[in-house]
Structures are given as structure tokens and as C-alpha cells.
Amino acid sequence: MDNDRFLRALRREPVDATPVWIMRQAGRYLPEYRATRARAGSFVNLCKTPELACEVTLQPIARFPLDAAILFSDILTVPDAMGLGLSVDEGVGPRLAKPVRTRADIDALGVPDPETELRYVMDAVRLIRRELNGKVPLIGFAGSPWTLACYMIEGEGSASFARAKALAWDDPATMHKLLDIVARAVVRYLAAQAAAGAQALMVFDTWGGLLAPGLFREFSLRYLAQIAQSLQSDNVAKSIPLILFSKGANGHLEALADTGCAALGLDWTISLDDARVRVGTRVALQGNLDPAVLHASPDAIRAEVGKALASFGPHPGHVFNLGHGITPDVDPERLGVLVDAVHELSAASS
């Protein structure tokens, strides 16, 4: 490995400079991404063609001195492999042709075999690892059971996911049945990514923060913990660091840190020093600048990077990132300013 800062930080070991990668770093803000996306014909086809998924995964690594690559894919590959029929209209959002609405729909779901039903993802992981050739580590990922269940029930994005929540209130046993099968599918999927070469794993609980505290513990946290525990029983995955990111769930950081994960992703609505005080040294922290900072001037970006580094302090265990994905309207040069500032300012203060 030419650059193992990211993996060292996840293990809370000292580093020469704070590692940085960016959620959605392979995305629409990059003209080279938009060109490949146009060649692919559709977003789903881009995900399902390993050569193209590999190409866009490597684009931000070629352009910026990032310290990790993340598999280009989508969290809804798992419901798609369960037979729900994924399509993505960029700018509108994902859609599942066959949402689950009844107990019978849920009883009919099976756990996909990653090497057959999600083979295109495993092939992409193997291809990316080969092409990266040790330059930086590769992150694999999945959606959280709660977040996937939201989409599986609604069939599309929603401001409130009221239909999913109503199932949790009205028929918790059925909701748990759905979450359990999705959690088992996610564990197999992540373990297979690890076996194929992913060197870190991340679970995106994008909609966990929409839940009231009691519901979060029962319907989101419980399955995040189940995933962290189950991966510990997998021969390969047990040695691969797991990052949990429950967006908007800052009230639950201590419980998330207790799941046995290696690191927590943080959104920008909590300061890094507050988060560190709350979770102690049990886990590394990943985050957490407001993505909107990339609309500010280069001087302001550098200043905000400096404040975030100072807030985390001179401890091991920080992976720099935004607090949410980079948006399509960002000038890529601004991201270059951010990445350089992370390395320069953290190296200078270490």
C-alpha cells in the first residue's frame, strides 16, 4: 500500500497528515464523471458495468490527492437484487418498481447471493483493486437496513418516509421481519465485498436521523449493531474496519460507538470536539465539514478546514470528510483547495 493513512487513522494510529476522502467524490460535479455517465446510458447501467464503475471510481483519485477510493455503486443494489427493480432518474431520485407493502411481499424476499445476483459489484471491486494497484485503499459500502427498508416500502424517496414509519408503529413484527432479512442481506453483501478486496466497509444510515429516539433504537440502531456483530464472525470481514454513518442521529453517538464499529461518520451539525468527548477513544471519527463550504471562497475553505482540524485536536483517529455528499454544483477546483488544505494544515500541526 503506497498510502495507508486512511487505514491507520481508522485504527487510531498516528499519521503524517490527516487522511481525506469525500462522500460522492465520484459524482456529477466532475465533468469526466458526466462523460462516462453519458456513455453508460443510465445510472443503473453505470453501476452494473464493472469497467465503467471502475472508471468513475478512479476519476477523483486521478484528479486529487485523496487518501481513499470508494466503490462507485448505489445503496439500492441490494433491494434490486431482491427483485424490486431499481431505476434512477438523476435529479429526481431512485425508484423501485415493486415496493413491498404487505406481509406476503416481505415473506417472499430472499437474501441475494452476492457472487451471482450482485456479481457486477464484486467484479467492480476486484477490477478497482487491480487498477488502484495499492495507491490508496478501497472502501466498500451498503445502505443500512432501516434506510433500505424506507425505500423498499415507499418505492422512492420521501421527505418523511411516513409509510415506512407507519408500518413500524402499526405492525412492528412485520417491520422487524423486513429489517432482519435486509440486515442479513447487507451482512452477506459487505462480507463478499471484503472477500473481493474492499479494505474498509461503510454503512450509510441516511434516514436514521428521521426517527424519534425510541424508534431509532428499535428499528435502526439494533440492525446496525447486528451487522457489526455478524461481520465479526466472518473470517475476512472481521479484520476490515467498519464505518457507521447515521446522518442526523447525533443524539445516539454513544450507542453507535458501542456497536463495535471502528469509526463513526459525522454530519456537520456537531463539532468534532463535542463528538470526541462523547465517544472517547472507542472509535475513530470521520467528517464533518458542511458540504456548502465548497461554495465559499478558497480562503474561507482553508479557514474552515483549519477550524475542523483544530476542533478534532492532535489525537489519532480522524478521517477528514464532508458531513454529507458533495453536491453536483460544486466547482472541482474548490475540492482541490479543501483536499490540499487538509494535508498541509494537518501536517504542519503534527
Place this chain on the structure above:
Amino acid sequence: MDNDRFLRALRREPVDATPVWIMRQAGRYLPEYRATRARAGSFVNLCKTPELACEVTLQPIARFPLDAAILFSDILTVPDAMGLGLSVDEGVGPRLAKPVRTRADIDALGVPDPETELRYVMDAVRLIRRELNGKVPLIGFAGSPWTLACYMIEGEGSASFARAKALAWDDPATMHKLLDIVARAVVRYLAAQAAAGAQALMVFDTWGGLLAPGLFREFSLRYLAQIAQSLQSDNVAKSIPLILFSKGANGHLEALADTGCAALGLDWTISLDDARVRVGTRVALQGNLDPAVLHASPDAIRAEVGKALASFGPHPGHVFNLGHGITPDVDPERLGVLVDAVHELSAASS
């Protein structure tokens, strides 16, 4: 006053049953609202015609045994009166024809005189008070300076309000100049509503929760405190309880309670008992069921109401509400179930 539970709860005095009102209780989920809205021709015309604003304000009071009425209006009446030109396309959102983008735009803004430039609001307040005839108290409201500035800069809604945040990062002095004039306009507007008859005042900091902690303190909290302080210098408003609601800003409850407000609105991502422990008995609390609960069964709604009441406990100072506005897709009968459950379950346990 026939029913002063709401005002008693805001003063943290004992009540025979927990008072309840609902954010956006005069809204699109009610067929009678949709009929009046159609007659008005446009949302803005509905706001600007005191007789129609009065009519929709009273509709939920006629249908449900709610303990407070809230003026039907929009937070963007203030920027509109400042000359920015408000239009609202329901289902899409508000738009300001002349957003502020430059220091010159901001220097040109003045503080509107409520009794002339916002006369239609004051007339609506007076008319509603007369028509309510002491049945329940009337709440007046305004948007927070930060939230109004977001719209004034962007000209419309936004997922991230990146343009407003970029101004805060790049030119904080100009952002403070904008926030200061908006805060002064809000103070005059709220004081005028109190003089016209509003018996409680609420400030909606809808987008405060989008700010990182340092920015929240500097650009949102500071002006909420300025409003609370300034209203204390107003002969009428100083005796009117002020409710602050910073959605998504649960990390700042202690500081919000220190502003001198009477009550804090809470969204549903914090439990009422946690919030009470954090703010003590300095303020009353208003909230906080997830609006999505109104998509669950009547039994589940009653159960969730019971849990929220039990979480707050047998203390004075609770105003029941949702944690955000009721959504247009709710069956009004479900809201009836919720309102009755609040009164019955709280009276039974008191």
C-alpha cells in the same frame, strides 16, 4: 378567556389537561381550507385578505377542540414588505422576485412599519381576536432572521441554502448587517402583532438546524436572543410569552433556553424527558410527535400520544404539538384522534 390552558402551560402553571395545538393546523389537509384557498385565488392573496386569513385560522378551531389558534400567514410577509416580492406556488414553495445578493441590496433594505406595510396582518389579528371571542388564545409569529435571510439571499427554498452560508463564510460583516435589519423588522412585527391582540408569539427558525454549531451560534442564536431581549423592552410584548423553535438544533437547547424565551418548540428527534433534563424548569416545552404518526392507525396514534405525555411526566409546562407541521396528505380524522388522546390521557393521569 374560556380556555387558558395554553397560556397557563406556557407560564408553567398547573392545568386540568395538557393543551394542544398543531403547527399548520390551518392547512391543506382540511377540505374547508382548500375551498377557501381556491376562492382566494392564490396563497399570497389568502394571506393578504384579512377576512379569508381569519376564516382559515378559525377552521381547525371549529373542527377540533384545540387549545390555541395561530394566525394564518407566512414567514415571508416580512421580506415581502421589505420589497422583495413574494409569490407562493403551493406544492413547489415560495419565491422572492428580488433576492438580495450584494451589499448594496442589503444597504437598501428598511424596517417595514407594521401598521402600514403589513397592515393586512394586523387587521387579520384584530379580526381573528374578535371572532375567537375568548374561546382560545391567538398565537402570532414570525420567521427567524437566519431563516428569512436564507430565503432573501436564495430567492427560494433550497436543500442546503449554500448561497446564504457562503455569504456567512465569505463576508460575515455583510451577513450580520442583513441579519440585524431583519431582526429589527421581526421585533417591530411581533410587537405590533402583540399590540393588535396576539396572546403568544412564536419565532420559527426553520433552517437553524442546517448550520454547523459555530455558525448557528453566530448567525442564528445571536439574533433569536436579540429578539427575545428587544421584546422585553416593548410595553405590550414584554408580558406576552415567546416560543422559539429552532428545528434540528437539539444541540443548542440550553443556549436557546437562556435567551429569555418562555418556551422552546422541539422537533421529534429528541425525547421530551431528555429535553427537560437539559433545560430544567427555565422554559416550557412545546412538541413533539413525529408528524408521520398521523399516518398510523388510531390505536398507534393514541399509544404514541401516551408515550409522549409519559416522557414529559407530571410536571407543569408542556404544550402538546407535532415536531413539525402537519402534512397535506393526512386524514383530518386522525388529527381528531390525536387531539382527543392528548386531553383524555393527560386529564386521566393528572
